[in-house]
Amino acid sequence: MDEVKVMDEQQRNESLNRHVELDTTQFIVAQLGGEQYGIDIKYISNIIRMSRITRVPKVSDYIVGVINVRGIVIPTISLRLKMGLPGDEITKKTRIIILTLEQHESIGVLVDEVKEVVTLDEEHIERVGYEKDDKERFLSGIGKTEGRLISLLDITSVLADVMES
């Protein structure tokens, strides 16, 4: 299981500092179907290749199961199912993004592919209005970079029902 360590504590602090200084945010860009989604890097502790997922019976559809990340059992969800897209097709490019929202509590998110890291200024982010439809309620805004549009995920609302349980 190859692991791509995204950043260590120091880098994380640096990126947070930079965030404060320049009012920019770094996002990991993930491919999901035809769209690209950005996830705020501050939530991401790790990105791993597809590993064996153990199904758990009698849980919500979008929870695909649990995985072992360095001796810790972490539940994993399908972002596709969560966003109302067709189910995942596992390929060589499939990745699991490990998000850590609270201390010692992590969750894995299955995506088609991880593209790159982009840094966006606040002025290049267009905030989404209040009237959000089903899909858009998970977005915190749209980012523009090099002529592309990236849907920026509001991770806390994506995982709201997971975190409640």
Add this chain to the structure above:
Amino acid sequence: MDTSQYLDIFLDESKEHLQNLSDQIMELEQNPENMDTVNEIFRAAHSLKGMAGTMGYKRMQTLTHDMENVFSEVRNGTFKVQPGMIDILFRSLDALEEYVDNIQQTTEEGTNDNQDLIDALNSILKNNGEIKPISKSESAAPAESSAPAGGSDTKQPRWGEMKISDTERMLVEKAYNEGLKAYGITVYVEEACVLKAARAFLVFKALEKLGEVIVSNPTAQDIEDEKFDLTFSLVFISGNTVDEVRAAVKSVSEIEEVFCDTYQLEAASEPGHQEPEKEKEEEAAVEQPKPAASAPAAAPTPAAASKPAAANKPAGKPVVNRTVRVDIEKLDNLMNLVSELIIAKNSLIAATAAEGKGDNGNAVNEQIEYLESVTTNLHESVMKVRMVPIESVVAKFPRMIRDLSKKLGKKMELYMTGEDTELDRTVVDEIGDPLMHMLRNSADHGLEPNDVRVANGKPEVGSIFLDAYQDGNNVVIEVRDDGAGINIEAVKQKGIERGIITPEQAETMTDKEVIDLLFMPSFSTAKKVSDVSGRGVGLDVVKSKIESLSGEVEVKNSYGEGSAWIIRLPLTLAIIQALMVVVGEEKYAIALGSIQTIEDVSPEDIKLVQAKEVIHIRGTVIPIIRLNKVLDIPPREDENQNLTVIIVRKGDKQAGLVVDELIGQQEVVIKSMGKYIKVPKMISGATILGDGEVALILDTNALL
């Protein structure tokens, strides 16, 4: 050396003494004439007083002092133990316990003077013994002051006997060159002092404010570990005068005598050459109130001030009964590492199995087997370290039953066995309240009033039994009484009244189902609400608490003869022996403890009873649970083959779980699945297999 360490010891020992006092006073109530008991109580009260005084807990000291006085007179035969006295003594114990609790929580003893108890104790002295309390405290004091008087002849400055190294010699010379002074100091601690090391520490603290301690005899570490008699000497460099230094040392209470004079380097080779002036604290009577008065102010200061000092000294290790106190967190950490080791070992086994049996397969297997036995032993040892006897929890129950007996006006006795049964520390900490609820329940609801008992031909005094024992991988704690037992009809009636069940349901309910009603929230069959039990909080709390500890409660009832409440708890919470099975394509672990047998069953042997599948095995009818259905796994297609059925049991219930394959027995480490996934009840956790795959652990109790 941090005073907070002494606080821990103080708390532990105080609790021990209080428990001892409680036991002994109970004993005294039975045999008021037993002088051994009186002596034991006197000793315990005396130690407690000394400890409270040393730590500066004045109120606690005063109260124990007065208790001690009463016992001192009983011991002297001035008067005898009266029943009324016992009650006051118990109330005093409660008050002392409150102090200790306060200290544990806030490091302060609280502000309750318990003047009423002190007055009550003093009036015992006045009325029965015709001795005024004032003269008592005097009579106690000489006992302590006589020791210094007797031993003072032999006390002399002893720093001359100390060997000093060249470096230290240089330091002294350098000090003289810089216009500082070197002093030799010999300190004698009072004989009655309980925490000598704490006193020595305070002396060091006081001196460090004035200058620098160069060398001490015994060494600082030995002093810290209390490896010294009543005296220690040191060489000290300071710019202050002899009197100031001496005053600083004497400001510490319970110091009997201080010798202090300028230190001459030659003195090292000529012991006893010096004729230092001798200072003596004359009166213990004066000394006695002093620690009490100064301590409340002083107590927080050393705690705060000692932190920087503690940082540059090696971590102190209080030695009590040759044990080491370890933070439970460190043990948890150790346990986690052992878990990791077991996972790594399992991986190794899986890897070598996958490699196939090469030429050197045997050698590797041998080593793996060796590793396996080492990790298993290591695991057991770490588990044992975490195990504590339930005694610490159950020891308070006899007293509780005594109080209940008085309060309820019923005569009863508690018989306990298996107090030395050991359980994981975390479990022991949690088990006290549920047990207390159950005992109260037995005392209040279980046992009939004495006259009813006599009318029914039972002994007048009711019996409650608390038995603990180990049963395989479980520990069983049974609370039994020889009372009326559970009145099934009364419970049904209550259930109907409360609207929990309908009269129709009541008709068809089994006794067991009826008893289960008792564990529902807000269910109480007590005719009148007392403050003992009967508010309907209790049994449901008991049940959820036990279940949160992965245990279970079972009730055996015999109407008219009593009931037994049986708690079954797992020995360990972190690592279990499990049987690995395959259902469909998925692997699951089943705790070995719940498995009875494994049967090979032909499909024809499965019968239908009320549309449910059952099998007959050796005369019993056992319901069949097809795990693939329960776990939503598509069935395999080999329908006609024999089925592998695992017979599991929970109490006296049994069920057969149908699985597709057996992998074998394995030690598995239970891992939390995190709080972001809400797993069904039948999954009790997850574990990581040797090849890194996650397997779920089935909770067969939830399936039954």
